[in-house]
Amino acid sequence: MAQSLKKQRSNTIGVIVPEIRHHFFATVISGIENVAYDAGFIIIVCQSDETLQREITNTRALAANRVAGLIMAISLETTTFEHMKAVMKQGIPLVQFDRVVPELNTGKVIIDDFRAAYKITSHLIDCGYKRIGFLAGREGIALNQLRFNGYMQALKNYGIPYYPELHTGTGGCREEDGRIGADMYLAMGNPPDAILAINDPVAVGAFCRFREAGLRIPDDIALAGFSGSPESALIDPPLTTINQPAFEMGRTAAALILKQLNSIDENFIPETVTLKTELLMRGSSLRREQD
Structure with a gap:
């Protein structure tokens, strides 16, 4: 807790998915948790239920609770991205996976x-x-x-x-x-x-x-x-x-968040990782x- 206060961040990573019932997203969450837990973080999972308004509400709530980083796949309704830009302006690392906004300069984990x-x-x-x-x-x-x-x-x-x-x-x-x-x-x-x-x-x-x-x-x-x-x-x-390698997608997204959190480079350049499919x-x- 003392370390969290000193760094002005918690030991939690927020995760927003369109829906948890979808096996693909549930498996991604497992991959994220697998890496985050080993690094001393816990995850908080929210679902947007494929709606923009719930995605905005979840994003704001996680940011207000000072999550260390945020991993998300956008909803089908998401065509405006101010809530995501706001998170980035607060200095919270953001990594997108699967459904991503290409024009946002964040970490991304995708397939071709x-x-x-x-x-x-x-x-x-x-x-x-x-x-x-x-x-x-x-x-x-x-x-x-x-x-x-x-x-x-x-x-x-x-x-x-x-x-x-x-x-x-x-x-x-x-x-x-x-x-x-x-x-x-x-x-x-x-x-x-x-x-x-x-x-x-x-x-x-x-x-x-x-x-x-x-x-x-x-x-x-x-x-x-x-x-x-x-x-x-x-x-x-x-x-x-x-x-699609869903578990590996989750592990990679978590690794990108941790890499950014541990970086001391003020000009950190987020990565895009493209995973192979079969x-x-x-x-x-x-x-x-x-x-």
Whole structure:
């Protein structure tokens, strides 16, 4: 406590995530705690519930409690960043992960979303699919745009047409958004033969709705997602996905915070760390003759 008072900071690190129920974010939190605990810090976790106002409230509350640093992934509603800039002006180190604001000069832990989307779209094309839809998240979020750009580049490079009507979504990242998106595709006269979803929960939601409608996966429609969540391996057939190293993302974010806290350089330059991903090719995109 004496050391905390002397340094004018506590031994706590604040963490803000869009939602704790999402396996990806829960695993990131575990990675953060793993590193922070060994360094003598505890973490305080808040969830924004995908709303800007709760994110602002959480940010202010953590700053008021003099957290030593703040680690966060922005909500789907976050298009203004004054609350984040305010934290930085107070001298509180800020590290972003997964969903980041590129223009803010903070530490960042990301994947190459463009390359990962390009890779998984290329896989769908290699499997013979010609009408590939993109079931999107919220427009304006950098992650969503990068994945869409990767999808578009793969279509272009392989000479596969882009059908604007197949680029759809509800702006959300949960299972119910996938079900709604699936209904949009089911209502089309000429639906896609494959879909790349913004993440695994959306893909799983769409998967369940298509199965309820009597479609065979992947024979009638193929599906692919992002994150490598446990449920992606439990559905039948299992979901093709991009495996993101969530635990390592959390550990890296915590390491970046600690590095900044321990630095005596007044001109400290925050780092951006890009972690590797893995394409998991599974039954939701592989027809039997391709297995």
